[in-house]
Amino acid sequence: MPTPTSAESGKEKTVTKVPTGSTGTEATPTTEHTLGARGLGLGYGERRIVQDLDVDLPPGRFTVIVGPNACGKSTLLRALARLLNPTAGTVLLDGRDIHATPTRQVAATLGVLPQTPVAPESITVADLVGRGRHPRQGFFRRWTTADSEAVTAAMLATDVLDLTDRSVDELSGGQRQRVWIAVALAQETEILLLDEPTTYLDISHQLDVLDLLTDLNRERGVTLAVVLHDLNLACRYADHLIAMKDGRILAEGAPSEIVTESLVHEIFGLRSTVIPDPASQTPMVVPLGRHHVPGTAADVTGAAHDATGTAHH
Amino acid sequence: MSGTNTRTGTPTSLLDRAASAPVDAVARVNRLHRRRRTRFALVCAALALVAAAALTLSLAVGDIYVPPTDVWAVLTGGGDPGSRFIVHELREPRGLLALAVGCCFGLSGAVFQALLRNPLASPDIIGVSSGASTTAVLASMLFGLSGLALSGGALVGALVAGTLTYLLAWRGGVSGGRFVLIGVGVGTGLVSVRSYLMTRADVTEAQNAFLWLTGSLNGGRSWNQLWPLLGCVALLVPLTLLASRGLPALQLGDEAAGGLGVRVERGRLALLACATALVGVATAAAGPIGFVAFVCPPVARRLLPGHGAALLPSALTGAALTCLADFTAQHILPGTQLPVGVVTSVVGAPYLLWLLSRTNRAGRGG
Numbered sequence: 001m002p003t004p005t006s007a008e009s010g011k012e013k014t015v016t017k018v019p020t021g022s023t024g025t026e027a028t029p030t031t032e033h034t035l036g037a038r039g040l041g042l043g044y045g046e047r048r049i050v051q052d053l054d055v056d057l058p059p060g061r062f063t064v065i066v067g068p069n070a071c072g073k074s075t076l077l078r079a080l081a082r083l084l085n086p087t088a089g090t091v092l093l094d095g096r097d098i099h100a101t102p103t104r105q106v107a108a109t110l111g112v113l114p115q116t117p118v119a120p121e122s123i124t125v126a127d128l129v130g131r132g133r134h135p136r137q138g139f140f141r142r143w144t145t146a147d148s149e150a151v152t153a154a155m156l157a158t159d160v161l162d163l164t165d166r167s168v169d170e171l172s173g174g175q176r177q178r179v180w181i182a183v184a185l186a187q188e189t190e191i192l193l194l195d196e197p198t199t200y201l202d203i204s205h206q207l208d209v210l211d212l213l214t215d216l217n218r219e220r221g222v223t224l225a226v227v228l229h230d231l232n233l234a235c236r237y238a239d240h241l242i243a244m245k246d247g248r249i250l251a252e253g254a255p256s257e258i259v260t261e262s263l264v265h266e267i268f269g270l271r272s273t274v275i276p277d278p279a280s281q282t283p284m285v286v287p288l289g290r291h292h293v294p295g296t297a298a299d300v301t302g303a304a305h306d307a308t309g310t311a312h313h
Numbered sequence: 314m315s316g317t318n319t320r321t322g323t324p325t326s327l328l329d330r331a332a333s334a335p336v337d338a339v340a341r342v343n344r345l346h347r348r349r350r351t352r353f354a355l356v357c358a359a360l361a362l363v364a365a366a367a368l369t370l371s372l373a374v375g376d377i378y379v380p381p382t383d384v385w386a387v388l389t390g391g392g393d394p395g396s397r398f399i400v401h402e403l404r405e406p407r408g409l410l411a412l413a414v415g416c417c418f419g420l421s422g423a424v425f426q427a428l429l430r431n432p433l434a435s436p437d438i439i440g441v442s443s444g445a446s447t448t449a450v451l452a453s454m455l456f457g458l459s460g461l462a463l464s465g466g467a468l469v470g471a472l473v474a475g476t477l478t479y480l481l482a483w484r485g486g487v488s489g490g491r492f493v494l495i496g497v498g499v500g501t502g503l504v505s506v507r508s509y510l511m512t513r514a515d516v517t518e519a520q521n522a523f524l525w526l527t528g529s530l531n532g533g534r535s536w537n538q539l540w541p542l543l544g545c546v547a548l549l550v551p552l553t554l555l556a557s558r559g560l561p562a563l564q565l566g567d568e569a570a571g572g573l574g575v576r577v578e579r580g581r582l583a584l585l586a587c588a589t590a591l592v593g594v595a596t597a598a599a600g601p602i603g604f605v606a607f608v609c610p611p612v613a614r615r616l617l618p619g620h621g622a623a624l625l626p627s628a629l630t631g632a633a634l635t636c637l638a639d640f641t642a643q644h645i646l647p648g649t650q651l652p653v654g655v656v657t658s659v660v661g662a663p664y665l666l667w668l669l670s671r672t673n674r675a676g677r678g679g
Contacts (some may be wrong), residue, residue, distance in 0.1 A: 001676050050485075074519065078568070081571070081572055083567075083571045092328065102576045103576060104572070104574035105574075107574025112568070112569075112572035113569075114566065114568035114572065115574075116568075116569075117566045117568070117569040118430065118566040118569070119565070120430075120564040120621055121614075122618050123619050126342055127619055127620075127621070128565075131562060131565060131573070132573070134559075134561065134573040134574065134575070135574040136572055143346050145339070145343060148339050148342040148343040148346065150338050152338045152339045152341075152342045155342075156338065161338055165345060167618075183565075184572075187573070225583050278511070
């Protein structure tokens with residue numbers, strides 16, 4: 001049973017799709033779907049957000065998209081999920097224009113968790129997760145045991161099985177987010193796009209979500225694209241990092257190869273020190289603001305304060 | 314599976330546990346689904362029974378009392394000529410009209426509220442009913458139309474008001490809150506047009522129009538008037554239920570629905586069109602009976618908590634409620650027949666106030 005220790009997570013470049021012994025009955029995907037875009041232009045009304053962008057999500061990898069607010073990362077994700085019509089260029093799923101493919105057919109391959117989904121009033125967890133089966137159900141096809149199995153597996157993986165008949169209204173933010181991820185899992189797709197799935201979660205739940213996604217990626221070969229705000233978690237969990245600014249991709253590749261102090265400055269306009277993450281050896285960005293950093297111009301008075309207060313460095 | 318609280322810090326993969334999804338957990342989810350289906354069927358059956366009882370009551374009671382056994386005999390094709398005339402010719406058109414109209418309002422309200430995710434989004438509040446009634450008043454006063462032509466006018470009015478609201482609310486898509494606000498605006502405009510027309514009318518005309526505007530099943534109702542309505546109901550109700558296939562996904566928000574393979578705008582447009590047509594048809598037949606579309610969906614949802622939109626139960630609730638309200642309107646004051654809209658308003662207005670006060674407190678709302 002592959003039980004990666006935290007030290008190797010994020011570094012491993014070979015996608016492990018080991019049929020995990022007796023338990024891993026559904027661990028090996030048969031095909032690898034590809035998702036990318038050519039000459040993509042995106043915008044809302046008059047406002048152009050992305051222009052002439054080419055991107056490919058490496059199949060079977062964990063891709064994380066980072067960038068400052070309003071850089072177009074969520075817009076890009078929505079376009080890749082065919083939720084937004086491009087103003088130019090095409091989004092390609094398995095080499096075909098995604099908008100030329102029936103949307104139900106796309107939904108069997110590609111799942112998406114948007115930033116702010118809405119839970120109908122007083123809906124139960126089981127019912128909500130069950131709605132992830134929508135693309136799998138035909139006009140008159142009733143609920144089957146296969147649906148129950150997928151829903152149960154999704155709830156178990158996200159640790160919400162105990163909440164099955166609870167109302168979603170009563171759940172905490174962390175529980176609710178895990179339920180939404182279960183909805184996406186119940187769809188059983190081989191590509192999964194998530195827009196800031198860790199927002200509103202405390203640090204421990206953030207790690208839970210990212211660990212779960214890594215499990216999905218490694219054991220089922222699910223191709224992931226996730227928009228994240230936390231650079232350090234992005235560096236730790238991503239196989240492939242896409243750094244965006246002003247609707248363009250400034251750099252992409254393995255975090256250890258692309259994340260440097262100058263890149264961080266270029267993207268966020270922020271001075272920083274990049275050191276190896278003591279736990280994972282991936283790049284860790286230590287931001288430098290104006291205060292609490294001895295030697296910066298603005299912190300002449302603060303330096304003295306630091307010397308007595310927080311001088312651990 | 315000793316417990317799921319060992320989540321944090323465990324080195325084992327969560328998927329390992331999921332892959333060995335315990336059979337009893339699957340069985341439990343299966344059972345939950347079966348139980349939901351059973352409960353849905355039971356509630357629907359119970360509501361249908363209430364509606365049937367209300368119909369029987371309205372067929373039995375009147376100037377001449379016909380015992381329920383005789384009513385059933387007539388309904389099943391038997392009965393003596395006397396009770397057959399009273400039940401079949403005099404009372405049944407009105408009773409069936411109440412059921413059909415209530416069913417339309419209940420279903421339409423449930424679609425609007427679920428689709429726009431707003432309990433205030435009922436056709437009598439967002440201007441669709443006003444559209445129907447304004448064109449009906451216009452048609453009868455300016456063009457002297459009546460009967461089927463008048464009904465057609467009301468239907469067109471509902472569709473025009475609905476389309477206008479949709480177009481004004483459109484901004485690369487339609488959101489619930491904006492639709493409700495613009496719908497209220499469109500409704501207010503139409504009501505003022507209607508009021509102006511009423512001030513220009515002579516007294517008897519105005520009185521007739523006013524009676525119609527309150528929503529009334531009074532007056533000689535015959536089978537000939539009923540058939541067009543029943544035809545529309547037989548067409549629109551299945552069409553609406555068919556269009557509602559994407560509704561469970563649409564309720565999760567546009568993006569989630571799109572991700573689940575629903576054609577969001579097309580699905581929403583189809584549902585709005587169906588719901589608007591239902592209101593138009595019902596309003597054309599009986600006037601804008603207030604609050605039925607507004608009150609029935611929450612009652613149905615209360616009966617089936619966590620079942621989503623509950624379209625069919627809401628339609629049945631509407632049928633039962635309208636039939637009972639009409640019965641009350643006919644018999645509560647001896648010697649007078651009230652318009653049914655008065656009774657439904659007595660039920661609906663307090664609910665609207667309660668909902669508004671509660672909505673404000675929770676900081677939500679249109």
